[in-house]
Structure formats: structure tokens, C-alpha cells
Amino acid sequence: MHSVLFMVSFILVNLLLSFFLTEYLAKSPQEDPNVQPPKGFRQIYKEQGPEAFAKAVRNHKGLLLMDTTFRDAHQSLLATRVRTHDLLKISPFVTHTFSQLYSMENWGGATFDVALRFLHECPWERLEEMRKLIPNIPFQMLLRGANAVGYTNYPDNVVYKFCELAVQTGMDVFRVFDSLNYLPNLIVGMEAAGKAGGIVEAAISYSGDVSNPNKKKYDLNYYLKIADELVKAGTHVLAIKDMAGLLKPTAARMLIGALRDKYPDLPIHIHTHDTSGNGIASMLACAEAGADVVDVAVDSMSGLTSQPSMGAIVASLQGTPLDTGFKLPKISEYSAYWEQTRTLYAPFECTTTMKSGNADVYTNEIPGGQYTNLQFQAYSLGLGDFFEDVKKAYAEANQLLGDIIKVTPSSKVVGDLAQFMVQNKLKPQDVLDKAEELSFPKSVVEFLQGHIGQPYGGFPEPLRSKVLRDMPRIEGRPGETLAPLDFTKLKQDLTETFPNITDRDVMSAALYPQVTNEYLVFNEKYGPVDKLDTRIFLVGPKVGEEFECTIEKGKTLGIKTLAVAEDLTENGEREVFFELNGTLRSVLILDKDAGKEMQIHPKADKANKKQVGAPMPGTVIDIRVKPGDKIEKGTPLVILSAMKMETVVQSPVAGVIKSVDATLNMKLDAEDLIVTME
Structure with missing residues (x-):
């Protein structure tokens, strides 16, 4: 009875919401299509080049803003689910109203993957369509160095080709970072973006607290040394990427003040998240210390794990030497559109559990862009009621891994380990004591092997040796030993199934083979679903x-x-x-x-060492053994996948495979029987 009443109330709420949205969303701000938009910084870049752009930014009076509403804001608040349909609706208003933005962040990061995987959209078409409607404002993307927009290292020619196509499609500014601040990876991305003709904005990922003398690993000297290397490598703009919102006002003055003193002619751009509620104060401190640009999101898409409020920053600086020049009434119109549109994406809201700013980010250090996705992962793994435990385990997992820089993909490593610990009720000491017999998530194993680069201070021991045992290790830059990708052959292979394949589709397939294949199959069957209104797309x-x-x-x-x-x-x-x-x-x-159909899968007997169960819920994506195989302790048995988290299930003992009790693509719950040995 309770569930029936719940469903009735749920349907009524959705009916009212649908009516409200249908009536209200049509009233988005409109601009006359026949009026040419004002010129912006993009004209300087296109006519005179990246160096002239950087000089104009540095000489500008007043604080410049980058608007993250089209990318990081919805990645952080709405699990990156905002569709091209809703971005294009407001684009004409943006091009006419906010022509003096330093840039708009609208691509890269998780948007590339999510567009293909969940929204059934081509990310290249999204960029192209936005460029048509916004010709005057520089577009900015997030490039994960040698990882491009993926979660692993690619051959160098893939990164170079990606940047080339991005510039051709309309991208301007490349914020290049590496998840470990590993310079060899970072410089590959810088060189690729520069060779393509883009504006290179090299970013140092921020962790720790330079104002706290007790936090010695990532001190002021650490950041200044990296800045030196990025300047030598030829960056046009220097960025500080505070992905978790850890940069406190005092630390901001110290760090930005030191960088400004050392590089008086170099534009400095600051990125943060407002998770603690301290974001506005920190960005104002950065501006006063000499930063040229700070990141903001429009008011109704700001705060919490997103960026600080555009309206609040603009209002705070009105009438001062740092006045941004933007008008609050126009920001209010822009905000009203997103306030209405955001209600469409209610199922993806980070506010499901996070109702306000939370200073515990200074303890767990979870990046704002990861927070929402970590929640969704937790729910998919059956840990929805234990998210507070996951956050605590995140801090513990970080220390187990050596207190690493945490941003995609290294943050995924920490998040996967944290959920693995909660799922299996493991304390940090348990992880260390049982490391040789546990089936760690694939991302953790690959990190310890060196697949994403070398962490500052080295890998954690003895954890690394216990987990890897005799597995291969990578020394130096991972992509350096990868053979160039044969794009011609890849295109030929794809053309056999998809005759109308484009070079951009080939590039997507080079980065995300399986995801792109699924997108192309879907697109051939159903056509371009990005033309549907969002409510129709999401609920039918x-x-x-x-x-x-x-x-x-x-x-x-x-x-x-x-x-x-x-x-x-x-x-x-x-x-x-x-x-x-x-x-x-x-x-x-x-x-x-x-x-x-209801299927009841047998559970593994924990007391029976001959039975191996699933350490987490997931889908079987690979089976590595068959009956009769003689295996050693630690031999990979199967690979499970759940919400982009993969786990290699290893044998806890040596033996002979009696039966494989799971099949390919089978969905398993935790402790479901996988293999029986004899």
C-alpha cells in the first residue's frame, strides 16, 4: 500500500512538473538573429594568434571571468547530463550578452564520454553547433594531458590528432593538466595543443594547503618548481586547477602572490569548486593577489560542488579597480533560464544528499567534478546508504596510495579503492595486511603498475609490491612506448559496419572503442535524438x-x-x-x-577457499580461465564492470578450475559465485 501511494504521488508530482516546464521553459531569453554579436577576445586570437591573446588578457583592466556553466558546472551538479538541446537554446543570448568573457568552458573533461555513453550525442557535433551560435567568445576545454579526454594513456599521435580536430571544429583554449602533475604527460598535451594552433593554458593541480606548515608534501616551493617547467615549455597562460576547492583565501594570497611576483607578464587563471562554501572568498583573494581570470558559474548553476557564483563575484567587484564590467540584470536573466532548465535533470542532482556547502572536503579532498558521479557509483554498487562511509574511506584510500594528486583519472583510482573498502568492510590496516589475497579494482592495479604516470614522492610501499607481486611495472612516461595508432586501418574496420563513418567518429573510436561502437549502432537505429525536448528524451x-x-x-x-x-x-x-x-x-x-526473468544465482561460501565470489555487484565483461586450467594464487579469473569501475577478480589460492559459474555479460551481485576450484 505504501509503495502504491508513493507511485501515485510521484506521478502527480511529475505531471505538475511537466506542465510547469512546458509552460515556462519556452520563455528563455531571445536575441535578434540579424544583429551581429559584439567582438570578443576570440577575434584577437584568430587574427593575431595565441601570444597576442595572452598579452591582451594580461593588459586587461579588471578581473576576467571564465563561465563554466556549459561544462564543469553541470558535470559537478548534474553528473554531466545536460544535453546539447538545452545548451543551444541559450547560446544566442550568451554570445550577445557575455562577449567580454575570457572564455566559455564547454567541452572536454567528462562531457566527451557522457555525450556518447548516456546522451547518445556526438560531442563533435555539439562543439560545432555551439561554435555557429557563439562566434565571438573563446571556447575552452579540459585536456587530460597524455590522457586526452580519456581515462588512460594513448599513443602520442592520438593526442596530437585529437587536438588538431578540436581546433578545426571550433576549440580555442586548451586547459592542459595531468592527474599526478607528472610533467612528461603534461607536456605531451601542451605540445599537441600548441601544434594544433590552440591557446595553451597549462594547469597545476592543487592539493594540500600551502598556508599550513604541517602539510609539507605539497608546499609553495613544489608549485613554483612546476610553474617554472610549464613556463619553460611555452605555456601561453598559467592555471591553478583547484579541483576539490581546497585553496583557502590565505593560501590563495600566498600562492598567487608568489606566482605574480615571479611572472609579472604571464596571465594567471584560477579554477576552483565551491564545495566548502569558501569559493567566492578564495577567488576574490586570488584576484586581489594578481590573478587575471577566475572561474565562475551562473548563479543558479553555482555553489556546492560547482564553481562560485558569477553574480556574487560581479557584485563584489562593482565600482572597484577589478570591476568585471558585467551587469547583474543580464546575469539574472541567464540564471533564470538555467534555474528552469535544471529542474529537468532532477534525477541527476548532487543535492540528493548534499544540501549545503560542506567543509569536510578539506578532509576527504573529493574533487567537485567527481562527487556526483561517486554518488551514482555508490548507489549502483548498493552503497547508497553508506555514502558518508565512502567519503571517509576516500581519505583513507588516498593515504594508502601515498597522498596523491586527485583529479581524473587518479581521482577515479582513489574513489574505486574507497568503494572497494566499504563494499568489503575493509579498514586501511586490513588492506595492507590482506593485499596479496584481495582482488583490487583494475584502476588501482594499473595505477600501481604506472599506467597513468609516476606520482610525486613515489609509489606507496609495501602496498605496491604486495598488490603487484610479479606483475609488470612501467617506468617513465606510459605513452612513450605505445606504438602509433593506425587511423587508416581503424577507419577501414569501422567502415565495414558503418559505411558513413567520419574522421571525427574514428577519433571517438580511438579514445572510446566500445562506447563509440554502441553510440554508432544506436544512432543508425534511432537517428539524432538530440533534437527531442529533454523531458521527452528522459522520460518519454x-x-x-x-x-x-x-x-x-x-x-x-x-x-x-x-x-x-x-x-x-x-x-x-x-x-x-x-x-x-x-x-x-x-x-x-x-x-x-x-x-x-527472476534468476537466483548461487552465493559463494566464504568459509570454502575453493569458491570465489564477486567482490562487488557488476557485469562480467571478460573471463580469463576455463575448467581444467591449473592456476596460481593471484591469477586473474574474470573482470567485472559497474559504472566505469572495473575489478579484476583474482584467485585467492592456487588450484585447478573445476567450474566457471558465471557467463559473459552476466549481471552479478556481491558474493555471487564466480569460480569453483578443486
């Missing part, structure tokens, strides 16, 4: 509802859902009846929920 139309979909200029489809058949076909499909521009049609749709 209601029976009897009429809606329109403009697939190109002058071509609008009118669609009305009429009925859904009650009976299933033999293939588990339902017939759906609808009108398309007044013509009656029907299609068969697979009903995935109705087709599910």
Missing part, C-alpha cells in the same frame, strides 16, 4: 500527448502518442501506436522490464 511521452520535434530548419514533425498494446509479442515487444504529422503509424518496442 505520455499517452495522448502531442509534441513537436524540429529535425532541421523548416522541417518539424508533429507526433502524438495514441496507445500502447497490453500484450507482449513472442520477442518481448509491445506495439506502440502514434500519429506522425497526422498519419497513423505503429512500431514494436522491446519492453526490457517485462522481459526480465
Whole structure:
């Protein structure tokens, strides 16, 4: 009875929400398409080059702003789920109103992966369409150094080709960083962006607290030494990437003041997250200490794990020598659009558990861009009620790994280990004591092998030796030994299945092979779903509802859902009846929920060393053994995957495989039986 009432109330709320959004979202600010937008910093870059752009930024009077609303703000608050459809609606207003932005961050980071994986959109088309509507403001992306926009190292020619295509499609400023501040990886990204003709903004990822003498690992001297190397490597702009919001006002004055004294002619750009609630104070301190640019998000998409409020920064500096020149009424219009649009993405909100700023970030050091995704991972692993435990374990996992710089992909390593610890009820000492028999997440093993680079201060011992045993280790830059990718062969292979493949699709496949393949299959079957309104895309139309979909200029489809058949076909499909521009049609749709069968998988007996169970819920994506195989302790048995977290399940003992009790693509719960030995 309780569940029925809950569903009734849930449906009523959604009906009211749908009505509100339908009536209200159409009132987004509009601009006359015949009026040319004002010139911005992009004209300087395109006409005179990156060096002239950097000089103009440094000579500018007043604080410059980068708007993160189109990228990091929704990555941090809404699990990167904002669609191109909603970004394009507001783009004309932005180009006319905010022409004096230093840049707009609208690409890179997790947006590339999520666009393909969850939104069924081409990230290249997103960039291209935004460029058409916003010709005057520099676009900025986040480039993970030698990782490009992926989670691993790629051959150097992949990173170079990616940057080349990005500039051709409309990208301008490349904020290049490395997840460990490992200079060889970072410099590969800088050189790739520079060779492509982009503006290179080399970023130092910030951790620790330079104002706290007790935190000695990442002190002021550490940051100044890295800055020296980045300046020598030819960066046009120097950035501090405070991905977790750890840069306190006092530390900001110390760090930015020291950098400004050392490099009086170099533009300095500061990025932070407002997780603790300290972000506005810290950014104002940076500006006063000599920073040229700070990151902000429009008010209704700011705060918490996002960036500090644009309106608050603008208002604080009005009438001062650092006045930004922006007008609060226009910011309010911009904010109103996002306030309305944000309600569409309620299921992805970080505010599910985080209702206010939380200073515990100074303890757990979780990056703002990871926080929401970590929540979703926790729920998918059955740890939704233990998220506070996951946050505490995150700090413990970081110390176990040697107190590393934490930003994608190194932050994923820490997050995966933290959830692994909570899932298996492990304390830090348990991890150290049982390291030789535990099946650690794949990301943790690969980090310890050196797959993402060398951490400052070295790898943690004896943990590394215990986990890796006789596994291979990588010394130096991981991508240095990788053979160049054969793009011609990759395109030929893809063309066999997808005849209309483009070079941009090939590039996506080079970075995310499986995800891109799934996107291309989906796109061939269903077409460009980015043209659908967001509510329709996320939840589908209601029976009897009429809606329109403009697939190109002058071509609008009118669609009305009429009925859904009650009976299933033999293939588990339902017939759906609808009108398309007044013509009656029907299609068969697979009903995935109705087709599910209850399957009870046997659990492993923990007391029986001959049975190996799943250490976490997940899908079996690889099986490495077969019955009759003689194996040693630590031999990989299967690989499980859940929400981009992969775990290699290893044998806790030596023996002979009696049976493999899991199949490829089987979905398992924690402790489900995988292998039996004899």
C-alpha cells in the first residue's frame, strides 16, 4: 500500500512538473538573429594568434571571468547530463550578452564520454553547433594531458590528432593538466595543443594547503618548481586547477602572490569548486593577489560542488579597480533560464544528499567534478546508504596510495579503492595486511603498475609490491612506448559496419572503442535524438500527448502518442501506436522490464577457499580461465564492470578450475559465485 501511494504521488508530482516546464521553459531569453554579436577576445586570437591573446588578457583592466556553466558546472551538479538541446537554446543570448568573457568552458573533461555513453550525442557535433551560435567568445576545454579526454594513456599521435580536430571544429583554449602533475604527460598535451594552433593554458593541480606548515608534501616551493617547467615549455597562460576547492583565501594570497611576483607578464587563471562554501572568498583573494581570470558559474548553476557564483563575484567587484564590467540584470536573466532548465535533470542532482556547502572536503579532498558521479557509483554498487562511509574511506584510500594528486583519472583510482573498502568492510590496516589475497579494482592495479604516470614522492610501499607481486611495472612516461595508432586501418574496420563513418567518429573510436561502437549502432537505429525536448528524451511521452520535434530548419514533425498494446509479442515487444504529422503509424518496442526473468544465482561460501565470489555487484565483461586450467594464487579469473569501475577478480589460492559459474555479460551481485576450484 505504501509503495502504491508513493507511485501515485510521484506521478502527480511529475505531471505538475511537466506542465510547469512546458509552460515556462519556452520563455528563455531571445536575441535578434540579424544583429551581429559584439567582438570578443576570440577575434584577437584568430587574427593575431595565441601570444597576442595572452598579452591582451594580461593588459586587461579588471578581473576576467571564465563561465563554466556549459561544462564543469553541470558535470559537478548534474553528473554531466545536460544535453546539447538545452545548451543551444541559450547560446544566442550568451554570445550577445557575455562577449567580454575570457572564455566559455564547454567541452572536454567528462562531457566527451557522457555525450556518447548516456546522451547518445556526438560531442563533435555539439562543439560545432555551439561554435555557429557563439562566434565571438573563446571556447575552452579540459585536456587530460597524455590522457586526452580519456581515462588512460594513448599513443602520442592520438593526442596530437585529437587536438588538431578540436581546433578545426571550433576549440580555442586548451586547459592542459595531468592527474599526478607528472610533467612528461603534461607536456605531451601542451605540445599537441600548441601544434594544433590552440591557446595553451597549462594547469597545476592543487592539493594540500600551502598556508599550513604541517602539510609539507605539497608546499609553495613544489608549485613554483612546476610553474617554472610549464613556463619553460611555452605555456601561453598559467592555471591553478583547484579541483576539490581546497585553496583557502590565505593560501590563495600566498600562492598567487608568489606566482605574480615571479611572472609579472604571464596571465594567471584560477579554477576552483565551491564545495566548502569558501569559493567566492578564495577567488576574490586570488584576484586581489594578481590573478587575471577566475572561474565562475551562473548563479543558479553555482555553489556546492560547482564553481562560485558569477553574480556574487560581479557584485563584489562593482565600482572597484577589478570591476568585471558585467551587469547583474543580464546575469539574472541567464540564471533564470538555467534555474528552469535544471529542474529537468532532477534525477541527476548532487543535492540528493548534499544540501549545503560542506567543509569536510578539506578532509576527504573529493574533487567537485567527481562527487556526483561517486554518488551514482555508490548507489549502483548498493552503497547508497553508506555514502558518508565512502567519503571517509576516500581519505583513507588516498593515504594508502601515498597522498596523491586527485583529479581524473587518479581521482577515479582513489574513489574505486574507497568503494572497494566499504563494499568489503575493509579498514586501511586490513588492506595492507590482506593485499596479496584481495582482488583490487583494475584502476588501482594499473595505477600501481604506472599506467597513468609516476606520482610525486613515489609509489606507496609495501602496498605496491604486495598488490603487484610479479606483475609488470612501467617506468617513465606510459605513452612513450605505445606504438602509433593506425587511423587508416581503424577507419577501414569501422567502415565495414558503418559505411558513413567520419574522421571525427574514428577519433571517438580511438579514445572510446566500445562506447563509440554502441553510440554508432544506436544512432543508425534511432537517428539524432538530440533534437527531442529533454523531458521527452528522459522520460518519454505520455499517452495522448502531442509534441513537436524540429529535425532541421523548416522541417518539424508533429507526433502524438495514441496507445500502447497490453500484450507482449513472442520477442518481448509491445506495439506502440502514434500519429506522425497526422498519419497513423505503429512500431514494436522491446519492453526490457517485462522481459526480465527472476534468476537466483548461487552465493559463494566464504568459509570454502575453493569458491570465489564477486567482490562487488557488476557485469562480467571478460573471463580469463576455463575448467581444467591449473592456476596460481593471484591469477586473474574474470573482470567485472559497474559504472566505469572495473575489478579484476583474482584467485585467492592456487588450484585447478573445476567450474566457471558465471557467463559473459552476466549481471552479478556481491558474493555471487564466480569460480569453483578443486
